[in-house]
Amino acid sequence: MSGHLSVAPDEREAYLATCVEVVRRARASDGCLDFALSPDLLDPGRVNVLERWSDAQQLRAFRGAGIGTEQATMLLDVAVEEHEVV
Numbered sequence: 001m002s003g004h005l006s007v008a009p010d011e012r013e014a015y016l017a018t019c020v021e022v023v024r025r026a027r028a029s030d031g032c033l034d035f036a037l038s039p040d041l042l043d044p045g046r047v048n049v050l051e052r053w054s055d056a057q058q059l060r061a062f063r064g065a066g067i068g069t070e071q072a073t074m075l076l077d078v079a080v081e082e083h084e085v086v
Helices: 009-028 056-063 069-074
Strands: 002-007 032-039 046-053 075-081
Touching: 002 009, 009 032, 009 046, 009 069, 046 056, 069 075
Parallel strands: none
Antiparallel strands: 002 046, 002 075, 032 046
16 A cells, blocks of 8 residues: 555644554554555655555454544545555
């Protein structure tokens, strides 16, 4: 999966702080090859997303019920796509 999330520029650091435990849990999950969220260098309201999983089943197992409420309320837009690399 790759893409980006949009948040209010003045909330980006707070949003990323809410994601620290999510990244930690993802990286410890079975099948996670890489999981990264990072602030964009040019757009102050953008958070770049990169996830690599061994297979779609492992990704779905991690996703479970989806994003937390605190994080969801901060999101203005989500542009993330799933890719299959063979």
